[in-house]
Amino acid sequence: MSNTTEIPPLGVTYEGKLTHEVSGGEGPWLPFDKVKHYTNAFIRQNGKILLGYKKRGFGLGLYNGFGGKVEPGETSAQAAVRELEEEAGITAPLRRCGSLFFILQGLEAAFCIEIFVAEEYEGTIIETDEMGPEWFSDGSDPSSDLPPIPLKQMWADDEFWMPMFLNNRMFVGRGDFSEDGKMLKYWFGEQIL
Numbered sequence: 001m002s003n004t005t006e007i008p009p010l011g012v013t014y015e016g017k018l019t020h021e022v023s024g025g026e027g028p029w030l031p032f033d034k035v036k037h038y039t040n041a042f043i044r045q046n047g048k049i050l051l052g053y054k055k056r057g058f059g060l061g062l063y064n065g066f067g068g069k070v071e072p073g074e075t076s077a078q079a080a081v082r083e084l085e086e087e088a089g090i091t092a093p094l095r096r097c098g099s100l101f102f103i104l105q106g107l108e109a110a111f112c113i114e115i116f117v118a119e120e121y122e123g124t125i126i127e128t129d130e131m132g133p134e135w136f137s138d139g140s141d142p143s144s145d146l147p148p149i150p151l152k153q154m155w156a157d158d159e160f161w162m163p164m165f166l167n168n169r170m171f172v173g174r175g176d177f178s179e180d181g182k183m184l185k186y187w188f189g190e191q192i193l
């Protein structure tokens, strides 16, 4: 790991205190002109975590939480509930547990993604045109028959903030990606409220 820094890069928003957990990569942080707001929601229940296999569009072929763009007039919390229902058919009392900022080389707008989690949900989980939902073990139950979280088939940043997420910490961070999806530089930390 090189270029470690304790100062969070531009785009990382937080309140209160921040601890630096992990950073790395080379070169300068990439510039950005605009920011687009997104959500990403996870259901975590009894040692299991619900992920979706992305069937189309951005992040195709990767597992992720359920989410998408925040529409005009919506709060990110409202968008998170709507996107979870659109993509997995369920509603849940989501609460925010982190904020991430990503830049993809070649795209003019950066992604500001609010991450949400809930331990319960209502409705029946369904496969949609966008997502194939699957349960994974969150690692807390050694006797679980479920597969582990498939980090090799997720965005490269996930392995850095997932440990904080799984420990119920509020996390923030930034990752800059090349056009072919390689993470060039990253910084992740924990927010202490």
Ligand SMILES: Nc1[nH]c(=O)nc2c1ncn2[C@H]1C[C@H](O)[C@@H](COP(=O)(O)OP(=O)(O)OP(=O)(O)O)O1
Residues within 6 Å of the ligand: 038, 039, 040, 041, 057, 058, 059, 064, 065, 066, 067, 068, 069, 070, 102, 111, 113, 155, 156, 157, 158, 175
């Ligand atoms: N580097 C990254 N790491 C990660 O874990 N999630 C990422 C990510 N970059 C993007 N995401 C997530 C945020 C969001 O849940 C999803 C992108 O949402 P979508 O592909 O659904 O966006 P769309 O532009 O299709 O929006 P909608 O049409 O509103 O669904 O990918």
